[in-house]
Amino acid sequence: MKSKILHYTDSINYELEQTARLMKILTLQLFDRLQLDITPDEYFALDTVSINAGICQRDLAKLLLKDRANTGRILESLEQKGFITRFIDTKNNRLVKKMGITEKGYIELDLINIKIQGYIDGTTGKLSPKEVDKVQEVLKKFRKNLEQVVEINI
Amino acid sequence: MKSKILHYTDSINYELEQTARLMKILTLQLFDRLQLDITPDEYFALDTVSINAGICQRDLAKLLLKDRANTGRILESLEQKGFITRFIDTKNNRLVKKMGITEKGYIELDLINIKIQGYIDGTTGKLSPKEVDKVQEVLKKFRKNLEQVVEINI
DNA sequence: AAAAATATGTTGCATTTACAACAATATTAT
DNA sequence: ATAATATTGTTGTAAATGCAACATATTTTT
Numbered sequence A, B: 001m002k003s004k005i006l007h008y009t010d011s012i013n014y015e016l017e018q019t020a021r022l023m024k025i026l027t028l029q030l031f032d033r034l035q036l037d038i039t040p041d042e043y044f045a046l047d048t049v050s051i052n053a054g055i056c057q058r059d060l061a062k063l064l065l066k067d068r069a070n071t072g073r074i075l076e077s078l079e080q081k082g083f084i085t086r087f088i089d090t091k092n093n094r095l096v097k098k099m100g101i102t103e104k105g106y107i108e109l110d111l112i113n114i115k116i117q118g119y120i121d122g123t124t125g126k127l128s129p130k131e132v133d134k135v136q137e138v139l140k141k142f143r144k145n146l147e148q149v150v151e152i153n154i
Numbered sequence C: 001a002a003a004a005a006t007a008t009g010t011t012g013c014a015t016t017t018a019c020a021a022c023a024a025t026a027t028t029a030t
Numbered sequence D: 001a002t003a004a005t006a007t008t009g010t011t012g013t014a015a016a017t018g019c020a021a022c023a024t025a026t027t028t029t030t
Helices: A012-033 A040-050 A057-064 A068-080 A103-124 A129-149 B012-033 B040-050 B057-064 B068-080 B103-124 B129-149
Strands: A084-091 A094-101 B084-091 B094-101
Touching: A012 A040, A012 A103, A012 B012, A012 B103, A012 B129, A040 A057, A040 A068, A040 A094, A040 A103, A057 A068, A057 A094, A068 A084, A094 A103, A103 B012, A103 B129, A129 B012, A129 B103, A129 B129, B012 B040, B012 B103, B040 B057, B040 B068, B040 B094, B040 B103, B057 B068, B057 B094, B068 B084, B094 B103
Parallel strands: none
Antiparallel strands: A084 A094, B084 B094
């Protein structure tokens, strides 16, 4: 009955999940230690908005891979903190909520990027820059492949 | 003020988080479609128990990178379903709850492994086996590195 | 033209998850 | 020896997350 050959710990799923989990823990600890005004998720959203000026909520949700409800709440918080502005506009003749980053948002983003830079370097540790690039490269390829397999309803 | 160079989407964190997120969505959809009796998390725990006979709860939590509370609840569910047995034992003179997989658990594990095999292959899609190995290899190295940087309290 | 389907955002709820506090026991420090 | 600290598991609680339902408006179908 113990004929199993493949184990979860040998799967690419395991490596992905555990590595991402570790990365998340590290990021949380980092944001906590640096006493930043926003959460990691808010930072991710803010950065994504900064390079997608005028994006609407649903499109942002698709980029973040979060559902519309969650995305809306993150944006609500970012708006309250004055890092983004939201305004009604149209997209394909439909009313949508578009957004843009504020001057304060840019300052915050730059501040965070400066603050976390050193830590980010620390995560790669003994790995050579080449290896780090390799991780990102193969991951991206794998991710692009996954995107074609998974049906995402956002 | 728009002097930012590094963006979240260019970071290894982004690739990791998004890829893991996609993988999670896919796995959930898969478990749902196959109408399996256990959740992905329970499957992961069950498999880990199967290759770590007699492990105690806290050590399992460390392997799963989940907190003790969450781990205990997953095990509670697995025990109720008859896939594992739990028993009191000692480790370093301390009372601990150890566990083992049951015959029914092995059968379930084999069943799941067989059922999901085809889908797992699908996730790698157009990537060559070499590339898949490469993903796992570099990820593992990166993960091992992270483990030394992050302080985990479980 | 009317009905059905789609797109977008919000609200409510139920599940998941993490964190802290606790209980019980053992080890270490004073 | 007594107090402080550490280990292990459980319980309670608050936050995060996702899903379904809803409201509104537009497009497509019949």
